[in-house]
Amino acid sequence: MIQAEAGDKVKSVSKTLDRAFFHHARSFFDVATIRRVRGHFDAVEASHRPDPDNDRDARAVRLGTGLDSFRFDPFWYDLWRELPPASRDMLGPFTWVIFPVQIRHITQTHQLVPWHQDIGYQRLLGSRAHLRVITCFVPLEFDPTAASTLEFAYGHSNTDSLAHTAEGDHGARIAEFVPQSSSRFSLTMGDALLFGDHAIHRTVPGPDGRIDRRSFEFRLVHPDDGLDGKDYFDLNRGRFVRLDGSERYHP
Numbered sequence: 001m002i003q004a005e006a007g008d009k010v011k012s013v014s015k016t017l018d019r020a021f022f023h024h025a026r027s028f029f030d031v032a033t034i035r036r037v038r039g040h041f042d043a044v045e046a047s048h049r050p051d052p053d054n055d056r057d058a059r060a061v062r063l064g065t066g067l068d069s070f071r072f073d074p075f076w077y078d079l080w081r082e083l084p085p086a087s088r089d090m091l092g093p094f095t096w097v098i099f100p101v102q103i104r105h106i107t108q109t110h111q112l113v114p115w116h117q118d119i120g121y122q123r124l125l126g127s128r129a130h131l132r133v134i135t136c137f138v139p140l141e142f143d144p145t146a147a148s149t150l151e152f153a154y155g156h157s158n159t160d161s162l163a164h165t166a167e168g169d170h171g172a173r174i175a176e177f178v179p180q181s182s183s184r185f186s187l188t189m190g191d192a193l194l195f196g197d198h199a200i201h202r203t204v205p206g207p208d209g210r211i212d213r214r215s216f217e218f219r220l221v222h223p224d225d226g227l228d229g230k231d232y233f234d235l236n237r238g239r240f241v242r243l244d245g246s247e248r249y250h251p
């Protein structure tokens with residue numbers, strides 16, 4: 001059981017300890033940093049070409065998710081090196097950011113992710129699944145309100161881990177799900193959406209139907225839930241770490 005430490009200056013810890021929470025974190029990242037990150041994204045994206053013989057690459061292209069070579073760039077973690085202190089406090093005990101990040105650049109209808117909980121995707125990882133994660137969704141658009149975003153369901157009484165089934169390339173969806181009510185947020189560059197692994201959400205197009213959107217999903221864990229041999233960015237040490245106690249500037 002993850003406990004908040006007494007005396008922590010944590011504003012939203014009750015939310016982070018509720019696995020179904022979702023929260024619009026305004027100005028979560030430094031805007032100058034996020035602009036620099038977007039510049040780097042634009043500069044290097046096209047140089048990462050899918051290997052035609054690699055099924056994993058082909059699937060990533062179909063889904064609009066970043067290729068492994070693109071994801072493994074430690075530059076994306078500058079967002080965490082330069083995290084404002086108030087944002088750090090908001091994360092409570094979730095101080096390890098999983099490496100690598102999930103990247104998306106979606107442009108097509110079939111890339112919209114159907115209703116799911118992130119725990120449904122973790123379960124697909126078997127012995128490499130984290131027991132518990134929180135997700136930090138970061139739009140990389142200059143006007144995120146015009147682009148595709150996430151929609152969250154609420155008013156649904158069952159916030160436990162629900163059954164998921166595969167749908168095409170999407171590994172996990174909650175079949176036949178109809179929310180009682182739902183929420184979308186007006187994001188500006190630098191904002192993030194933080195949510196628990198039982199929060200029910202999906203991808204929706206922008207208000208005028210436009211889908212084009214670049215974004216990151218970072219996942220964070222409590223250090224007790226780290227896995228052997230995996231790299232994490234430790235927000236307390238400002239370094240990449242592993243469970244064996246090793247530390248490095250680059251993973």
Ligand SMILES: O=C(O)CCC(=O)C(=O)O
Pocket residue numbers: 102104113118121149150201202203204215217
């Ligand atoms: O980026 C999106 O539109 C949704 C992605 C998502 O929900 C996920 O990766 O868990």
Ligand SMILES: [Fe+2]
Pocket residue numbers: 116117118201
């Ligand atoms: Fe998700």
